[in-house]
Amino acid sequence: MRILSLIAPFALLFLAVSLSAQHEKPTVSYSAILPPAFGGWHVSHSQASKDPAVADPANAAVLKEYGFTDITTATYTRDDGRQLTLKAARFEDASGAFGAYTFYRTAEMHSEEIGDQGSSLSQRVLFFRGKVLVDAVFQKLSGMSAAELRELADSLPKTPGTEAKLPDLPGYLPKGSYIANTAKYIIGPLALEKIDAPLTAQYVDFSKGAEVVLADYSVSNNAGKLMLIGYPTAQIAASELARIESAQQVHQLQEEPLAKRRTGRIIVLADGSLGADAAKSLVSAVNYDTDVTWNQNTYHNPRDNVGRVVLGAILLAAVIMGLLLASSAAFVGFRLTVKRLLPGKVFDRPEQVEIIALNLSDPSPQGHESGVNSSIKAG
Numbered sequence: 295m296r297i298l299s300l301i302a303p304f305a306l307l308f309l310a311v312s313l314s315a316q317h318e319k320p321t322v323s324y325s326a327i328l329p330p331a332f333g334g335w336h337v338s339h340s341q342a343s344k345d346p347a348v349a350d351p352a353n354a355a356v357l358k359e360y361g362f363t364d365i366t367t368a369t370y371t372r373d374d375g376r377q378l379t380l381k382a383a384r385f386e387d388a389s390g391a392f393g394a395y396t397f398y399r400t401a402e403m404h405s406e407e408i409g410d411q412g413s414s415l416s417q418r419v420l421f422f423r424g425k426v427l428v429d430a431v432f433q434k435l436s437g438m439s440a441a442e443l444r445e446l447a448d449s450l451p452k453t454p455g456t457e458a459k460l461p462d463l464p465g466y467l468p469k470g471s472y473i474a475n476t477a478k479y480i481i482g483p484l485a486l487e488k489i490d491a492p493l494t495a496q497y498v499d500f501s502k503g504a505e506v507v508l509a510d511y512s513v514s515n516n517a518g519k520l521m522l523i524g525y526p527t528a529q530i531a532a533s534e535l536a537r538i539e540s541a542q543q544v545h546q547l548q549e550e551p552l553a554k555r556r557t558g559r560i561i562v563l564a565d566g567s568l569g570a571d572a573a574k575s576l577v578s579a580v581n582y583d584t585d586v587t588w589n590q591n592t593y594h595n596p597r598d599n600v601g602r603v604v605l606g607a608i609l610l611a612a613v614i615m616g617l618l619l620a621s622s623a624a625f626v627g628f629r630l631t632v633k634r635l636l637p638g639k640v641f642d643r644p645e646q647v648e649i650i651a652l653n654l655s656d657p658s659p660q661g662h663e664s665g666v667n668s669s670i671k672a673g
Contacts, residue, residue: 327426328340328450333442333446335371335372337369337370338371340368341367342365343366344365346365348367349365353397356394357383360385361387362383362384362385363384363385363386366382367379368380376434377433378430380430380431381429382427383427383428388410388425388453388457388459389459390425390481391424391425392411392460393461393478393479393481394427396477397480399478400413403415403475406419409421409422409423410422410423417432417435423450424457425457426453428450463505463507464477466507466522467507468511468520471576473509473512476509479506482500483495492549493521494548498534505523508521513572514572518564518568521551521562521565525560528559531560538554538561539554551563551564552564552566552570552573552574553574553576553577557581557582559582560582562580
């Protein structure tokens, strides 16, 4: 009974603490995407989810096409009472984040140097950094809002290795007559159906690795669209272009393109009110260039260092010279030793030594007189 009377108060205290902890709800939950503070802003509420509908209920399936993984929504405040609402959506790679950025970007937006690419309209700023797409809405803009978002972009999680690689297909869009901020990068049929494209998803085989870039152009006040369909190989692109031409011959296309051609692995189509000549000129401006990528491991190999090779050659020459000197000294020592121990037995034997002597210092023998005077006297 005494033991129970001692334990009972501690048990009641532990039960009370547990119940109070269950009823308490944290007001702030930090995520790995957004920081707790940046540029004078402090998070007041944060929520993470893996549901794309939290980011955009109307385009949740499109976000999944781009490789959506999770999202963090947060509200930030400053000391002066201003608020900032952020949505940070993370994708499987930077191509997905770039594609989603182009999907939501509009022609009315202004380009901003925030993150990898950014655009703004009124109090809204849209940018992506690596594989994270951020949609920021300010309660009130200030002259430092862009700098604050740059600080936020620098604090976002880094994208490792090949996940940070952006697609190269948008780089083939002609610069002339291009309407800014209209290029859209598509990697799935649902996103393609959401935009006004010259071809429907029926004639773009995404199961074969297709990717699409669509942009608006204006030539002499005539508007039109340029569509680039990229496939992994030129052979696949050729067969897909033949399928499009077959559908065009039997009038199965909703709108026949003004001009079309294939360049390498890219199919190019133009439509709208550009006119036949302008459409052909625009299509001809797209030319595919092959890129050779060396993807072998680039680790440091000491044997590939030129300095080490030269140093090794010098050391090898020094070793060889040392061996030659050592062998020469050993041979001389051996010869001297044998000559001392066995004089005339091995080296310098009499029958092996032959010396030709001229004996120039010896007196000449007296021979017969030749009758010739040894001196010549002038008479």
